Amino acid sequence: MSKRHAAKYKIDRRMGENIWGRPKSPVNRREYGPGQHGQRRKSKVSDFGTQLKAKQKLKGYYGNISEKQFRATYTEAVRVKGDTGENLIGLLERRLDAVVYRAKFVPTVFAARQFVNHGHIKVNGRRVNIPSYKVKVGDVVEVKDTSRQMILFMEAVQSGERDVPDYLDVDHGKGTAKLSRVPTLSEVPYATQMEPSLVVEFYSR
Missing domain, CATH: 1.10.1050.10 (Ribosomal protein S4/S9, N-terminal domain)
Structure with missing residues (x-):
């Protein structure tokens, strides 16, 4: 933390x-x-x-x-x-907490770190609780089923404060995000x- x-x-x-x-x-x-x-x-x-x-x-x-x-x-x-x-x-941008934040699963990068730390995130089906974990291109980052009922997640998904960048394929209904490519500075x-x-x-x- x-x-x-x-x-x-x-x-x-x-x-x-x-x-x-x-x-x-x-x-x-x-x-x-x-x-x-x-x-x-x-x-x-x-x-x-x-x-x-x-x-x-x-x-x-x-x-x-x-x-x-x-x-x-x-x-x-x-x-x-x-x-x-x-x-x-x-x-x-490949940090797991950064991907969780970019995918709009949480409202802030600080919340993303806590979300990962508390075990709400899986990568390719396996629970990962290390915020600095490096996500690879093609990896699927997923919010656990029970965690998708959290107010934090639901409010972040519905927020119009920011958009999901093009280098992530996100399905908020399923709570999944896939890194399609490593972004350049101009894309972030x-x-x-x-x-x-x-x-x-x-x-x-």
């Missing part, structure tokens, strides 16, 4: 952006950071600061995963052939601009 589950909107305010595009975000009302010094005039940000913010924003978006996990994902992205930034996005429906190239620069220093 993320340590920031109870204060997830602090991430929005710290970044100064509504990174999930949610209507309840405090950034919609005040764009300055949290705390008593949040309204101070901002000084010019260094290259390091810009890279750090890009990393913190991307890490925060996926439920503020730990630095150790995020660094491991980056290391894997470096090993895979192709553009490291694109590989990083592809690996993050981020509510704000993500800059994985700056994340690569940060770790390449």
Whole structure:
């Protein structure tokens, strides 16, 4: 469980952006950071600061995963052939909690992590309770029959707040989602601009 589950909107305010595009975000009302010094005039940000913010924003978006996990994902992205930034996005979108969130089985990525942790999800017929589990192309992610009666699931499915991206084949009636392909950066429906190239620069220093 993320340590920031109870204060997830602090991430929005710290970044100064509504990174999930949610209507309840405090950034919609005040764009300055949290705390008593949040309204101070901002000084010019260094290259390091810009890279750090890009990393913190991307890490925060996926439920503020730990630095150790995020660094491991980056290391894997470096090993895979192709553009490291694109590989990083592809690996993050293949996380089981990310797929559950994208499929609109739950309202937030934090709820997705909890949903997976509590055993409500099966992958190819087998229960998986590890949010960082990497879903492969063609895998079928399924909400357990009993879990489809939960208010959390039913409200998320009916919500018009966001759409299911094209790289997932989702059947809300059956509670299933299949990853049809690993998405590119341009295909991922981020509510704000993500800059994985700056994340690569940060770790390449």
